[in-house]
Amino acid sequence: MKFNDLDLKNWKDTDICVDSLQIYPNRDKSGKHKNIYHGNFIPQIPNQLIRRYTKSGECVFEPFMGSGTTLFECENLNRKYMGFDINQNIINYVKSSMQSSKFSDYFIAKCNSMDLDSVNQNFISQDINSVQFVLMHPPYMDIVKFTDDQNDLSQCSDINEFMAKFKIVCVNSLKFLDKNRYFAVVIGDVYKNSEVLPLGFYCMDMIKQNFKVKLKGIVVKNIEGNRGKLGSGGIWTYRALNSDYYIFKHEYILVFKKEF
Template sequence: MKYNDLNLKEWKKIDINTDSLWIINERDKSGKHKNIYHGNFVPQIPNELIRRYTKEKETILEPFMGSGTTLFECERLHRKYIGFDINQNMIDYVHSSMKDGLTTYPDYYIENANSLNNKLIEKHINLASQQFHQSEKVQFVLMHPPYMDIVKFTDNHNDLSQIDDVELFLKKFKNICTNFLQYLENDRYFAVVIGDVYKNSEVIPLGFYCMDMIQKNFNVKLKGTIVKNIEGNRGKQGSGGIWRYRALNSDYYIFKHEYIFVFKKVK
């Protein structure tokens, strides 16, 4: 496994989840992880993916940084990190968090940027590469975009969370994939964490639409379709009875899943 540091001679001791169903009952709250941002994902997701698909000192690229969950895992796992977010408040928060306590692995570069702006992303990835003394290529890309306008993170019109139309969302997300996947080395991996949405009294399978868009427009192989439960969903904590009543009083099912699509970039 040239793309990770796993010691397969002791494979029975490796705690990497290789199943396509991930049951995560509780969010990891250790270290710098705090559940302060509606829409952030559990740290166990980047932790699993980073250990499975990268080696120490390799570089992770992320177009939707959010509150820094992936960066904090990169620090813990000794990976370099390049991240962007359209929300300046999150950039400030993450900078502050990284200065809070001992930073054991300081090779990171974060910037407030519109991930749709190819020239701006190119500029900052070039600057990050100079800082890291490496080429512009990275070894893993992790994308956790907004699920359309379910949660509006900013009022910036370039923010994907402002989009309520599926076709427009897919068009914009395709542009972001183009902007970022060009920096991923061939034969390396990227993942998209995405959920479905419920609009106009019906389920919109946004996750599968995104998967289909990527397969049709990029040279990739789909390596995994993982279903992750969201038992600890912040919006439903402590109110399971109410949501169950609402579901029984109507005709829908309560969302407790997200998808993690793992792709391999091929030549």
């Protein structure tokens, strides 16, 4: 079934990437997009996903809004948007970024996405019963602590605690996603206690074990323009050679289809 506005009669002209390995030379810095928030993902990710898995006028939901990257893409692509974040400071930043915008089909709120009552109340307040795409870009455990709130997943240093909390977010978010529609998790691995902790694979397994979904894609994405990744002679290369690890140069985009 087709859930997008792509013209497949002219499929050779599309710029939608369907490769499981996606390498971007740099991040899109046009419009409202600014790299001001540690860990925000490049705009190309939501742009590609929104155009492939939604139609104009449909609604995209984010339980981890961050600095508004997906909202700005929804504004550009004429999609409705709903986003929550636990960080009031970043909520204020996004609101200020949208002050002069003529785009009104969006709602953002400070909300703990693990709190089902709060999630439900926000959806009810907007008279929204369902969404057509969910995009989740959770913190990568405690690599960067975004707030002091203990409900913030960036406060989790234990993988079991993180997965238990992320599962609750998935339950609360996916209940609003229409059946047979798609959602994506953007996640990277972490390095703790002198070894790689494959956070992306843990998330993928948790979702497969607890929800009736089909895994439609494991996309490995890299942006070559990241500081610290440029060239082969940088200080990180020396550190890696002087030790026993490899430099993280990728994240995963896990795409699922909801079947419940």
